[in-house]
Each structure stands twice: as structure tokens, then as C-alpha cells.
Amino acid sequence: MTRLISLFILILLVVALGFIFFEVMVGFFIPLFLALVLTILFRPLHLKLSEKFRGYDRVAAAVMTVLILAIVIAPVAFVIYRAAVDAIHFFHGKEGPKIDRQQLENIIDQLNDRFQLNLSASDVLKAIAERANQWFGPLAAKTPAYLGSWLIDSLVLVFALYYFFADGDELLASSSKMLPLDTKYQRQLTIQFVDVTRAVVTATIVTALSHGVLMMIGYYLAGLDGVVLLMMLTIFAAFVPAVGSLVVWGPACVWLFFSGRPTAAILLAVWCTVVVILADNILRPALLHGQSNIHPLLALLSVIGGVELLGPMGLFIGPMAVAFLQTGLKMLNSELQQLKKMEAAAAPGKT
Numbered sequence: 001m002t003r004l005i006s007l008f009i010l011i012l013l014v015v016a017l018g019f020i021f022f023e024v025m026v027g028f029f030i031p032l033f034l035a036l037v038l039t040i041l042f043r044p045l046h047l048k049l050s051e052k053f054r055g056y057d058r059v060a061a062a063v064m065t066v067l068i069l070a071i072v073i074a075p076v077a078f079v080i081y082r083a084a085v086d087a088i089h090f091f092h093g094k095e096g097p098k099i100d101r102q103q104l105e106n107i108i109d110q111l112n113d114r115f116q117l118n119l120s121a122s123d124v125l126k127a128i129a130e131r132a133n134q135w136f137g138p139l140a141a142k143t144p145a146y147l148g149s150w151l152i153d154s155l156v157l158v159f160a161l162y163y164f165f166a167d168g169d170e171l172l173a174s175s176s177k178m179l180p181l182d183t184k185y186q187r188q189l190t191i192q193f194v195d196v197t198r199a200v201v202t203a204t205i206v207t208a209l210s211h212g213v214l215m216m217i218g219y220y221l222a223g224l225d226g227v228v229l230l231m232m233l234t235i236f237a238a239f240v241p242a243v244g245s246l247v248v249w250g251p252a253c254v255w256l257f258f259s260g261r262p263t264a265a266i267l268l269a270v271w272c273t274v275v276v277i278l279a280d281n282i283l284r285p286a287l288l289h290g291q292s293n294i295h296p297l298l299a300l301l302s303v304i305g306g307v308e309l310l311g312p313m314g315l316f317i318g319p320m321a322v323a324f325l326q327t328g329l330k331m332l333n334s335e336l337q338q339l340k341k342m343e344a345a346a347a348p349g350k351t
Contacts, residue, residue, distance in 0.1 A: 031153040035160035040197045061165035082228045107258040196323045207284045211238035211245045218271040222264045239315045
């Protein structure tokens with residue numbers, strides 16, 4: 001009885017401390033998750049560096065961290081900064097949004113004639129300016145807080161990258177010893193996590209980047225302004241299955257068509273359609289290599305639900321959660337089959 005009471009108190013203590021640990025660490029979930037993903041993606045390169053720096057594992061980890069900062073994080077930060085500058089210049093200029101008033105009036109006249117509407121350029125510009133103030137006003141007010149949070153998250157990301165590379169194997173071994181799960185299943189989950197993460201994240205990011213970069217060429221040749229902003233919007237939209245980047249390049253084509261450039265609109269639509277077909281039907285499957293056999297409906301729902309629950313990170317975590325659930329169900333089914341075999345072998349009359 002005393003042993004059971006002691007065990008019960010120990011379980012309560014572990015649950016309470018686990019809850020406190022979760023509350024402390026939940027604020028760092030995004031940078032830690034990004035660091036883990038980057039560690040998995042660049043692990044082959046890190047292994048090669050470790051061979052060259054044999055005996056100096058921490059030096060290899062530091063070099064790998066600096067390389068990731070140089071070739072991944074810095075360019076991404078610069079592109080996001082340029083897109084933000086384009087957005088602010090476009091939506092929050094001294095005279096409101098930078099839209100050619102004469103061109104806008106021509107488009108509105110065509111829409112009024114075709115759809116029997118009663119719009120005016122002044123009302124449209126006013127509505128756009130009000131919406132821009134709603135979007136960028138709070139953002140500008142909270143910029144110092146955002147910068148402080150971004151700086152902390154960036155430091156956590158850098159330190160996590162270094163220690164994941166330097167002590168990743170030891171951390172994984174220590175965690176495995178504390179998990180009440182068969183070693184076979186731990187190994188299977190680890191392999192599945194690495195394979196699915198590398199496949200899903202690589203395929204999603206490369207496909208989205210291909211959408212953005214190739215369509216940016218089309219935006220530029222079509223004569224659209226703010227091509228960097230349009231590229232970033234296209235990349236973010238391309239993460240969502242089914243609808244994807246159409247929500248960006250579709251309105252851009254409509255704008256070109258009604259602004260008196262139908263040829264440019266048609267050519268841009270053809271170009272973007274070709275990019276989508278090649279990227280989604282050839283590039284993405286080639287990168288996945290069958291590692292993530294998720295039904296398209298589940299993929300769409302997992303992305304939408306993941307974003308709603310976790311924000312931008314849900315784009316990756318949603319599909320990965322579905323893939324791990326499938327793996328867990330397979331392992332559970334395998335365990336149940338083993339139990340059935342054991343029960344059948346132990347049944348009376350069996351030899």
C-alpha cells in the first residue's frame with residue numbers, strides 16, 4: 001500500500017512539473033520547431049562536416065549553424081523585409097494606396113457596365129485606405145514588441161541549432177531512456193519523424209518557392225508593381241493545397257485584363273497555370289518519394305486546421321501530425337496482431 005501511495009504521489013509530481021515545464025517552454029515552440037526541422041534537413045551536410053572536423057564536434061556544429069544563418073535565414077529575412085517595405089509603400093503612402101486613379105476609374109466603369117453596379121473610384125480608394133490602416137496601424141504600433149519577440153526567438157533558434165547539432169544524439173538517447181515505450185517503436189517513430197519531416201517540409205517549401213520565384217518573373221514581365229510583395233504572397237498562398245497561389249495570381253490577371261492589358265493577363269494566366277501544374281504534379285511528388293501518403297482531402301483539412309490552431313507553423317505540423325497518426329495506428333495494429341497470436345498460442349489445445 002505504501003508503495004502504491006508513493007507511486008501515485010510521484011505520478012502527480014511528474015504531471016505537475018510537466019505542466020509547469022510546458023507552460024515555460026510553449027513560448028519557444030516555434031523557434032525550437034524550426035531549429036529541429038533545419039537540423040533534420042541539414043543533417044547529411046553536418047555529418048560530412050563532422051568527418052572533416054573529427055574530434056572537434058562542437059566546431060563542426062558552430063560552422064553548420066553559421067552556414068544555415070548565411071544560406072537560409074538571412075536571405076529569407078531580407079526578402080520578407082523587402083516585401084514589407086513594398087506593402088507599406090503601397091498601402092500606407094502619404095496619399096493612400098499607390099493606385100493609378102485613371103486606371104482604377106476605367107476598371108470600375110467596366111465593372112459597373114458589365115455587372116450593373118454603382119461603384120466609384122473615391123469609394124473604392126477610401127475602402128482600401130481604411131482596410132490598409134486597419135492592417136498596418138496595429139502592426140506599426142506593436143512594432144517594438146514584435147522586434148523584441150523576434151530578437152528573442154532568433155537567439156533561441158540559433159542556440160537550439162547549435163546544441164541540436166552538437167548534442168543531438170545524446171539528447172535523443174537521454175529522451176529515449178525516459179520514454180515508457182518499446183525501443184523498437186521509438187526507433188520506428190524516430191525514423192518516421194525524420195523521413196516525413198524531410199519529405200513534407202522539403203516538398204512544401206521547394207514547391208512554394210518555385211511558385212513564388214517563377215510567378216514573380218511573370219509578374220515582372222506583365223508590368224505589375226510590387227513584384228517582391230506579390231512573390232511573398234504567392235509563396236504563402238502556395239502552402240495551402242487545392243486553392244493555393246490562385247488567390248494571388250488570379251486577381252492579378254483580372255486586374256491586368258480590366259486595366260486594358262488583356263494580352264498580358266492571358267499570358268500571365270497561362271504562365272501561372274503551367275507553373276502550378278509542373279510544381280504540384282511533377283515537382284512535389286518527386287520530392288515526396290512516397291514518404292507522405294496522405295489523402296488530398298486529409299492534406300487540405302490538416303493544413304487548414306493546423307493554421308487555425310497553431311498559426312503559420314500549422315502548415316507543416318498539420319500534415320506531419322496526420323502522417324504520425326497513420327504510423328501510430330500501424331504500430332498499434334501490429335501490437336494487437338502480436339497479442340492475438342500470443343493468445344491463440346496460449347489457448348487450450350495448442351501445442
